[in-house]
Amino acid sequence: MKTKIIIMLILGLVSVSTIQAQKQRDDFKIQVDGLGCPFCAYGLEKKFKEFKGIKNVAIDIETGDFTFTFPSDKKLTLLQVKTQVEEAGYTPVTIKITRANGEIEVSEKEKE
Template sequence: MRTIKDKMKQVTIILSIVIGLFAIVKADAQKNKDMDQFEVQVDGLGCPFCAYGLEKKFKEFKGIKNVAIDIETGDFSFSYPASKNLTMDAVVEQVKKAGYTPNLATITRANGTVETNAKETAAVEQENLMTSELYVNGKCGMCKARIEKTVSDLPGVASATWDVKTGMLTLDHDTSLTTKKAVAKAVANAGHDTATVKSDDATYDALPACCHYKRAI
């Protein structure tokens, strides 16, 4: 039969375990309070391989936690130690280095302040805009991000959308600043063939494996 002393010993052990667990939970909660929360809308995440590539690139930021990526919506979120003061520019640049296009990004700092990025685009006179279409070879969501970013960065381009299924690039641009020929040359330099301009073999070969579309002979 168990004595009162044995029962007290058991109660003491249980209390020690509970207190220990409480301390761990409290410590984790404190750590979360010391973390900045990041949310980024990313274009071009067409497959699990794409998501893996993005996550791998961001793991270069030592201390990153709670990484979550939704391929369908392009939502990318993570936590990072507030003490390291990771900037919006650094996050946006890292997304680009991974080969994707960052859109709206939001940082909720540990102290409660919220930061967002406002896309800065060159003003283009609406009356000078023309809608053009151009077939561009590509294969996946990563191709889409690369093609659209390449074209959007050209002077006078107000918008650029590439359809993965049809391969058709649709853009609104000021033809006095950027012609269709210039667009074709730009995407070829990025590794994507068009009917008029071909990418060189070295550039094509350097594309990620998932981007290797079938080239015309």
């Protein structure tokens, strides 16, 4: 009986730590102007992979939506994202960051 309780406690702790590890990522959504083909999307993705730790990258060429997650402890800023998009050769229309703690940051154009 004690063995079952100990196993259940261990499984519970592992589950909680896994959930917390997943929650420690910020969500980024950028509307990008100028994406016209898969090669363009690849170039943008490649530029952002310079940020070590980027995951869950998704780019919709038709809408210009570019999303990814990034470790919250590295605190990627709106300015860094804007600069990276521009260095890749594109124009960021809007940028929205949803931090792991629930805080939301948006670029100036989206605030209007």
